[in-house]
Every structure is written in C-alpha cells, then in structure tokens.
Amino acid sequence: MFPSFLSSAAVSVSALGLLMVAPAIAAGPLEVTAHILVEAKQRATDGTTRVALVPATRVVPGDRVVFQLAYRNTGRQPLADIVLDNPVPAAIAYRAPAEGSAAPELTVDGRRWGPLAxxxxxxxxxxxRAATAADVxxxxxxxxxxxxxGAAGRLAFQAVLK
Structure with missing residues (x-):
C-alpha cells in the first residue's frame, strides 16, 4: 500500500527527496547536496549490458535507488562533530550502504541507533522481533x-521503491 502521494505507478523523485542535515556544532558553513540516483541498464558497444547510476527523475516500484549526500566545508575553519541525518521515506525500503560509502547508523524508532543486527x-x-532493512x-x-x-566527501545508501 503506497501513501497517497504514491498512487501512480511512476513517482516523481521530488516526492522522495527528503533530507535533513544536523551538524551538532555549526562552527562554520557546511554545504550539503542531496542526489537521488537510480540503477539503469545500459548496453555497451560490445553488446554487454551494464548497470549504471543515473540521476533519477521518475521511479517505479521495484526500482533500486541510491540516496547520496555530498558535503563540503566552505568555511575557513575546521568543522567538528558533524552528523548527517537522512530520513528514509515510507515508500522506500533501506537495503545497505552504497558501494564505497561508510556504513550509516540506522534506527527503526528514532531512539535507538546502531547496525541493523x-x-x-x-x-x-x-x-x-529482529528488525529488517524494511523497518529502517x-x-x-x-x-x-x-x-x-575546503574538504569534501560523499556518503550514500542503497534502497528500493516499495
């Protein structure tokens, strides 16, 4: 059952682009950009099929998506105690950290955080009962x-549209 804003088969990604950034100490400017990417099959010139991440504009149930946060310190002082917090929309099921990204802390209730296990x-x-990825x-x-x-980085997680 999809929430009311997901009543059609294809969903605008802007309906899913929820992001909250909460640095514990704002010692200077922190620039954060959120991107939602979708896995797309692309045919290579040699005839093979490859999966690439492309900017998502519309997604359908079952599509695998990646929520990516790019961050950068635009200030002149180091920033400490930074926490990047991203809600998982109800229409999305968390899967895993994205390839090359640090594993995030997870919550199923907003109070207890840690690895899914x-x-x-x-x-x-x-x-x-034990929490599953769909509970995140x-x-x-x-x-x-x-x-x-001037330092920057990227963090991301994989998910699927329910």
Whole structure:
C-alpha cells in the first residue's frame, strides 16, 4: 500500500527527496547536496549490458535507488562533530550502504541507533522481533574527524521503491 502521494505507478523523485542535515556544532558553513540516483541498464558497444547510476527523475516500484549526500566545508575553519541525518521515506525500503560509502547508523524508532543486527521492533501484543532493512526509518553518519576547510566527501545508501 503506497501513501497517497504514491498512487501512480511512476513517482516523481521530488516526492522522495527528503533530507535533513544536523551538524551538532555549526562552527562554520557546511554545504550539503542531496542526489537521488537510480540503477539503469545500459548496453555497451560490445553488446554487454551494464548497470549504471543515473540521476533519477521518475521511479517505479521495484526500482533500486541510491540516496547520496555530498558535503563540503566552505568555511575557513575546521568543522567538528558533524552528523548527517537522512530520513528514509515510507515508500522506500533501506537495503545497505552504497558501494564505497561508510556504513550509516540506522534506527527503526528514532531512539535507538546502531547496525541493523542490533535493532528490534516492538510487536503490538508485546515482545519484539529482529528488525529488517524494511523497518529502517532513518540513516545517519557521524564524521569521525573535523572537516578541514575546503574538504569534501560523499556518503550514500542503497534502497528500493516499495
């Protein structure tokens, strides 16, 4: 069942582009750009088919997408204690960190954060069950070291449109 804004088979990516950036200490300007990419099959000149990431404009259920955050310190001082926090829209199921990206902390309830294997979901009648990737509601990354002036990076996670 899709939320009301996902009633058609194809969905505008702008409806999915939710992003929140929360540096714990704003010691200077932090520029963050969010991109949503989709896996697209492309035929190579040798006849093989390759999967490439391309900017998403519309997605359909089952499409694999990558949410990517590019960040850069545009200031003259290092930035410390940076936390990048991205909601996982209800129509999206988290899959894994994107290739080459640090693994994010995950939450299913907004209170407890950690690797998926450490999370559980409360059941209506009491008790819990192990959380699955589809239960993830937010991802976040904490940059471990101060971000030097002019320094930049990218973080990303894979997901699928439900």
């Amino acid at each position: 450490t999370l559980d979901v409360a059941l209506p009648g009491g008790g819990t 509601t937010r991802v976040r990354w904490r940059l471990g070291a101060p971000l030097a002036p």
